[in-house]
Amino acid sequence: MQNFLAPEFQFIHQYIKKLAGKGALGLTDDAAILSVEPEYELVLTADAMVEHVHFFSSDAVDLIAQKLLRCNLSDLAGMGAEPVGYLLTVSLPKHCFNAMWFEQFTSGLQRDQELFHISLLGGDTTSNPHNMVFSLTAIGKTLKNKSLRRNNAQVGDGIWVTGTIGDAALGLLALKNEINDVDGFLTQRYHLPQPRLGLNLVDIASAGMDISDGLIQDLGHLTRESQVGAIIYADQIPLSKQAKILGNSYLETCLTGGDDYELLLTIPQDKEQQAITQSHKANIPLTKIGYCTDQQGSVICYDSNKITMNFKNTGWSHI
Amino acid sequence: MQNFLAPEFQFIHQYIKKLAGKGALGLTDDAAILSVEPEYELVLTADAMVEHVHFFSSDAVDLIAQKLLRCNLSDLAGMGAEPVGYLLTVSLPKHCFNAMWFEQFTSGLQRDQELFHISLLGGDTTSNPHNMVFSLTAIGKTLKNKSLRRNNAQVGDGIWVTGTIGDAALGLLALKNEINDVDGFLTQRYHLPQPRLGLNLVDIASAGMDISDGLIQDLGHLTRESQVGAIIYADQIPLSKQAKILGNSYLETCLTGGDDYELLLTIPQDKEQQAITQSHKANIPLTKIGYCTDQQGSVICYDSNKITMNFKNTGWSHI
Known part of the structure; x- marks a missing residue:
């Protein structure tokens, strides 16, 4: 972190400084x-x-900032961690260097800082002649050796997800005018993911991660790391009212689209009741969608007629 | 952190994985x-x-990667910290997505990881249609309450710098063909800064920071945070043989140019001997260039005739 702003850009420091918390040393030093x-x-x-x-x-701009922060917080949630703070670098074209842009950008972060009880620890602002590029490092904490990993799902464990699946992928279709988002719900889910922090599954879930690349692909990651297989049931996968209305032809989009930022969890059968209790405490919906099998590398999704679904795309590539 | 690569880009994962250390969990999970x-x-x-x-x-590309890492390590050195690890995000145009590019990029990081005893903790690779943008978060550690801050310089403390000042700024002029860099030393100093890690000044230096925006400007930052002033002597500022040859007309460039990544330190007079001992132990040259005054906000640089120097530019702006 550096004091690197020419005098005409010192206003930026004032906006960023408002975000700085304990440990950031008022952004005056080389590091936090x-x-x-x-x-x-x-x-x-x-x-x-x-x-x-x-x-x-x-x-x-405030939504972009919030989405960046929330995607990272979702990764922390996927590890069962509690967020602590973040560092942020922003590279911006000339047209962004004005008070209005920074006011909007930082107001989004300010709202989420209050919501998630975190603050900015440090970062860097630079120019970029071409486009806006943001990078965020989020820091969380867990009790020692209690983080949720991907590699410990056991054969027979139930497969669970939080919230509803596919809304953000449908929101992106709405933004491309391919579907109609009557009440703005789907678009909102795309722009403003809800990191599932606060669901305390320490010593309850056997494995977990956040769903960012599509349920099917991420389930593939989790089962591969755990050396198990999976069977899930499409008609048990929780869909929002808005997704259900669109009908079966959008089911594949829901199951393979990206940007859900819900949690994918495996829970031993004898811990299910405890998991449900935690879900109620945290007010985060939790739904069982299948179970882990001993068919390593096999992820099977049955439709409502118990026929294996085949997907054209299994997930979102960020490249 | 995500497993977000389409199959045709899985080779990237292999290159990046080689950099991952303990705690990175083999880059298989959401976070380290x-x-x-x-x-x-x-x-x-x-x-x-x-x-x-x-x-x-x-x-x-290997030098770009090393410079990014080293600039951040220099910030840690400025706080008196020992490096632990780093997270890295890279946003790249299409022409970079090939094995040769990643081989070169990661080989630079690999070399520096070995040199500085650190490893990669996590990150993200994305495309950018326009240009290469890198962001790096470095993590270090200090004994509790022993980090070097900018705000504790006292009136009467000596002002010291490590290494030689101005080489990188001259290196940039050489790259622009404005001066001749006979032996490549200046260009090397621009491309490959030397973070001054390992100079153990805990309980010796009263304040410190790394010099990245030019000596004069950074001395301004330090004295402002410490509410003191400064007098320094141009003819005591350590210059490399290559910088000296260029003569007095490049002195301003040396004192106000950026990218030194040397340390600026204040040391109480009764601790000078200890500081020199540490400098010998770490094999890092340390030179006294002036002292702190009670003239808050005043940074005076005398030339060899004891006349106050005036600078057209006081430092480098990264914007």
Whole structure:
């Protein structure tokens, strides 16, 4: 982190400074300081978002900032971690260097900082002659050795998801005018993911991750790392009212589209009741959609007639 | 962090995976895990580097990667921290998505990982239709409450710098063909900064930072945060043989140019001997260039005739 702004850009420092919390040292030093209580360990993740790849030029800047932060927070949620803070680098074309742009950008972050009880630890603002590029590193914590991994699902464990699946993928179709988003719900789900923080499944779930590349592909990742297989049932996968209305022809989009930012979890059968209790406590819906099999590498999704579904695409590629 | 690569880009994962260390969980999960010994606290910094702003398209990719890493390590050195690991996001145009590019990019990082005893903790690779944009978050540690801050320089403390000042700024002039870099030393100093890690000044230096925006400007930052002033002597500022040959007309460039990545330190007079001992131990040259005054906000640089120097530019703006 550096004090690198020419005098005419010092206003930026004021906007960014408002986001800085304890440990950021008022953004005056080369780096931030973070203390970790001895019973905790840190969980760290980083993602980038690029104009023309991950968002449209016309998207609201506060929503872009919030989505970037929330995608990273969702990764923390996927590890069962509690968020602590974040570092952010922004590379911007000339037209962004004005108070209105920074006001909007930082107001989105400010809202989410309050919502998720985190603050900015540091970062960098640079120019980019071409397009907006953001990168965010999120830092969370878990009790030592209690983070949720992908590699511990066991044969027979139930497969569960939070929330509803596919809304964001449908939201993207709506933004491309391919479907009609009557009440704005689907678009909202695309722009503003809801990281499923606060669902305390320590010593309950056997494995977990966040769903960002599509349910089917991410289930493939989880089962591969755990060396198990999976059978899931399409008619048990929770869909929103808005997704259901669109009908079966959009089911594949829901199951293979990206950007859900819901959690995918495996839970041993004897822990199901505890999981449901935690789900009620956190007010986060949790639905069982299948179970882990001993058919390593096999992810089977049955339709309502118990026929194996075949998918043209199994997931979203960010490249 | 996500498993987000389409099959045709899975080769990238192999290159990046080689960089992953303990805690990165083989890059298989949503995030990395980092334990911190109870007597330590973490030091965190992030910087971005943008093609056409911070480096030329023709620059060697391994050097770009190393410079990005080293700039961040220099921030850690400025806080007196020991590096632990880093997260990296890269956003790349299509022409970079080939094995040769990734081989070169990761080989630079690999070399520096070995040199500085660190490893990759996580990150993200995305496309960018326009240009290369990199962002790196570096994580270090210091004993609790022992990090070097900018705000504790006292009136009477000596002002010291490591290494030689101005080489990188001259290296940039050489790359622009404005001066001749006979032996390649200056260009090398521009491309490959040397983070001054390992100079253990805990309980010796009163304040410190790395010099990235030019000595004069950074001295302004440090004295402002410490509410002191400064007098320094141009003829005591250490210059390399190559910089000296260019003569006095390049002195301003040396004192106000950016990219030094040397350390600027204030050291109480009764600790000077200890500092020199540490400098010998670490094999890092340390030179006294002036002292802190009670003239808050005043940074005076005397030339060899004891006349105050006036600078056209006081430092480098990254915007």
